[in-house]
Amino acid sequence: MKNANIEKINKLGMIGKILSVILIVISTIALVMSIISGIAMATLSDDFMKVDGKWSCKTVTDLSSPLVKADDLMVNNGDNIEILGLKIKTFQNDVKDSNNENMLTSETETTIEGNAGRTLKVISIFVIVLVSIFLILLIIVLRFAKALCKALEKCDSPFEENVVKKMRNFAISLIPWGVFCVSGGGVSAIGIAFIVIIVCLFSAIFRHGAKLQQESDETL
Numbered sequence: 001m002k003n004a005n006i007e008k009i010n011k012l013g014m015i016g017k018i019l020s021v022i023l024i025v026i027s028t029i030a031l032v033m034s035i036i037s038g039i040a041m042a043t044l045s046d047d048f049m050k051v052d053g054k055w056s057c058k059t060v061t062d063l064s065s066p067l068v069k070a071d072d073l074m075v076n077n078g079d080n081i082e083i084l085g086l087k088i089k090t091f092q093n094d095v096k097d098s099n100n101e102n103m104l105t106s107e108t109e110t111t112i113e114g115n116a117g118r119t120l121k122v123i124s125i126f127v128i129v130l131v132s133i134f135l136i137l138l139i140i141v142l143r144f145a146k147a148l149c150k151a152l153e154k155c156d157s158p159f160e161e162n163v164v165k166k167m168r169n170f171a172i173s174l175i176p177w178g179v180f181c182v183s184g185g186g187v188s189a190i191g192i193a194f195i196v197i198i199v200c201l202f203s204a205i206f207r208h209g210a211k212l213q214q215e216s217d218e219t220l
Contacts, residue, residue, distance in 0.1 A: 006156060013152030020146035024139060031135040038128040041121055049117040051086055056109045064102040086114040137177040144173040164203075171196075171203035 081088040092108045148166040155163050178196035 009155065009158055010153050013149045013155070016149035017146055017153055020142050020149055024142045024146065027135050027139045027142060031132060031139065034128055034132045034135060038125055038132070041124045041128065044117065044121060046118040046121065047115050049120060050115050052113045054109065054111045056107070059106045059108070061104045061106065062102055082114075086112055086116050088112050134177075134180060137180055141170070141173045141177050144170040167203045171200045174199055 081090075088110065089112075090108065090110045092106055095105045095107070096103065144166070148163070148170045151160075151163045151166040152158065157163075174196045
């Protein structure tokens with residue numbers, strides 16, 4: 001009859017295996033959808049998003065308000081601003097109220113024209129490639145996690161050679177995934193790096209524990 005602690009490890013291994021299988025399925029579906037989206041985006045014509053429009057508006061500003069800054073109201077008429085392949089041109093006509101010099105009426109007209117299709121395609125495909133790489137690395141990690149949980153489910157000791165080997169492989173699989181995530185920056189990258197370090201540390205501890213147990217068995 002197995003020790004109660006070993007039985008708990010076996011049960012946790014079984015639960016971990018089930019969860020890892022579910023996550024592998026979800027990640028695989030997400031990867032397939034990402035690849036399909038990338039293919040669909042790549043097949044679009046470069047001019048799938050042409051824009052040609054004109055917008056106008058009228059605003060009334062109280063210049064005596066302390067919240068209004070004159071510099072914020074200035075517009076460089078006729079200047080072209082290009083964003084994602086679109087040219088944006090703005091014209092503004094300011095007229096002061098003859099009865100109240102503090103009241104300024106601004107008539108603004110903005111025209112947008114151009115083709116943003118190619119730029120959006122490049123950006124979208126780039127993002128999809130990054131997401132796909134992330135999912136591929138994640139699936140690899142989950143497969144090694146599944147193998148570790150399977151070993152824990154059937155083990156008689158957490159320091160068995162098979163368990164230690166699976167844990168080492170799992171720790172190694174985390175490194176490229178962690179590096180990829182950390183390269184993206186952000187606060188979450190710190191947490192991911194911490195997880196990778198902790199798992200690698202536990203792997204080293206278990207290897208040392210297995211070595212001590214082996215030496216103890218040989219002594220007996």
